Amino acid sequence: MKACEIRGEDDITMHPGLFQTAKRLTRAALTLGVAIGLTQAPTPADAQGLPLIRDTEIETLLKDYARPIFKVAGLSAQNITMRIVNHESFNAFVADGHNVFINTGALQVAKTPNEVIGVIAHETGHITGGHLAALRARIARDQTKALLVSVLGIGAMIAGATSKSESGREVGGLGQGVMFGGNEVIARGILSERRSQEAAADQAGLNFLAATRQSGLGMQITFERFAQQEYISEKQMDPFVRSHPVAATRIAQLREKVARSPYVNQKDDPALQLRHDMMRAKLSGFTERPQTVANTYPSSDRSLPARYARAIAANCSGKCDTAIGQIDALIAEAPNNPYFQELKGDLLYSSGKIRDSIPSLRKALQLAGGDAPLMQVTLAQALLASQDAGVLDEALAMLRKATIADDENSQAFHLMATIYYKKNLQPQATLAAAQGYFNEGRYKEAKTFAKRAQVGLRQGTPEWLKSEDIITFKIPQDG
Numbered sequence: 001m002k003a004c005e006i007r008g009e010d011d012i013t014m015h016p017g018l019f020q021t022a023k024r025l026t027r028a029a030l031t032l033g034v035a036i037g038l039t040q041a042p043t044p045a046d047a048q049g050l051p052l053i054r055d056t057e058i059e060t061l062l063k064d065y066a067r068p069i070f071k072v073a074g075l076s077a078q079n080i081t082m083r084i085v086n087h088e089s090f091n092a093f094v095a096d097g098h099n100v101f102i103n104t105g106a107l108q109v110a111k112t113p114n115e116v117i118g119v120i121a122h123e124t125g126h127i128t129g130g131h132l133a134a135l136r137a138r139i140a141r142d143q144t145k146a147l148l149v150s151v152l153g154i155g156a157m158i159a160g161a162t163s164k165s166e167s168g169r170e171v172g173g174l175g176q177g178v179m180f181g182g183n184e185v186i187a188r189g190i191l192s193e194r195r196s197q198e199a200a201a202d203q204a205g206l207n208f209l210a211a212t213r214q215s216g217l218g219m220q221i222t223f224e225r226f227a228q229q230e231y232i233s234e235k236q237m238d239p240f241v242r243s244h245p246v247a248a249t250r251i252a253q254l255r256e257k258v259a260r261s262p263y264v265n266q267k268d269d270p271a272l273q274l275r276h277d278m279m280r281a282k283l284s285g286f287t288e289r290p291q292t293v294a295n296t297y298p299s300s301d302r303s304l305p306a307r308y309a310r311a312i313a314a315n316c317s318g319k320c321d322t323a324i325g326q327i328d329a330l331i332a333e334a335p336n337n338p339y340f341q342e343l344k345g346d347l348l349y350s351s352g353k354i355r356d357s358i359p360s361l362r363k364a365l366q367l368a369g370g371d372a373p374l375m376q377v378t379l380a381q382a383l384l385a386s387q388d389a390g391v392l393d394e395a396l397a398m399l400r401k402a403t404i405a406d407d408e409n410s411q412a413f414h415l416m417a418t419i420y421y422k423k424n425l426q427p428q429a430t431l432a433a434a435q436g437y438f439n440e441g442r443y444k445e446a447k448t449f450a451k452r453a454q455v456g457l458r459q460g461t462p463e464w465l466k467s468e469d470i471i472t473f474k475i476p477q478d479g
Helices: 044-048 056-072 104-109 113-128 131-161 166-211 217-227 247-260 270-287 290-296 304-316 320-333 338-350 354-367 373-385 389-405 410-422 426-439 443-455 462-472
Strands: 052-054 081-085 092-094 099-103
Touching (some): 056 166, 056 270, 081 104, 113 131, 113 270, 131 166, 166 247, 217 247, 270 304, 290 304, 304 338, 338 354, 426 443, 426 462
Antiparallel strands (some): 092 099
16 A cells, blocks of 8 residues: 555554544534535444545645635634545535535535635535534434334234235235335425525525625536536426425526625635645545546646646655655745645655655644644654654654644544653553544543553543543443
């Protein structure tokens, strides 16, 4: 497996800071198996194992896209996180009021920042509308209704089965009709509510875009693209069993509302467009076959994004020396770009040149302002791997700072555990390991390590309280 390839949901194939595949998301964030978004939600099993990726460059861009939308929506104080799902399909959804998920496929297909911003605005509409809570309440109500329907249906079927007469068979058939017909009515009711929510999210999203003086064309283009996936004829499809409004009706309403906006012709800032193009190039380089990258970004294309994609793809095909040369050329052209330095440091680290990678990783963190948690973890890992005992305190301080800003990074806690162990601080090492396991959803291991740690910690201290929180945490039924 090459260093840059993206693998399964629990495989970290890159440095913690550079396009890593994240551990599975905390299950509490995805307890509801119905997410609201552009397409149908994943199943509960899929939701618990979403293949999330982490990357400072992409996450920073998405935060910049979302910040104005969240502000006008009154959500700035709610600490909403943009999550990147490593999947080629075009999809975005919310699963609670604290996370917006967007697929890499959606990011790669979107040609402009405005298209992604339109998606974020739509999903924000779901959050402000309280749609997930409303859907939960509706499902809870309908669960009772479904149970009653099933009991009535089963009772009628039993009654029919005990009678050998023609009327008995009719009663049995009626019982099946009650069960299936009743459940269909319930399902239609839920889908009707979702259609209403989708329309409300469209309108709210357009309001947010107007409030931030941005065009709604991106949202329109996105849903026009989505409508093209409707391969079943409108005449053949029952509009009442759709999870979204009828495509033609929805698009017509969007076009009308977008056209009325005074900002309909507002264009994205060129600098933002370049960052968007760089993001798409990065995703292409890391997730697509080298030949696909070469077709999308041929050698005749000398733009910065094209060279970025080709440099990444070259490493993915095992041509690391070529990739380093290409990245050096990018650094020479844009010496203040932290992500070029980060990429170089990561390639050096992946090729076993640990000590050589550290200057580039230091430079990347410096150019990023020194407060990029993923980059801090990347550099700390390299320092630890250098086998230089003199840098352990520096690495530990960096990891502590990173976990304050991003306390979900399990890799950071496992690295801290290693350093504490090397420093003969066993209780702290065991607690850090417990926190790492907890973030991975490995609750039983987390509790075991937290109990061990607590034996050596002074009661009432912040560390003891952290261990207590893990010990007393109620494990979800599927955990």
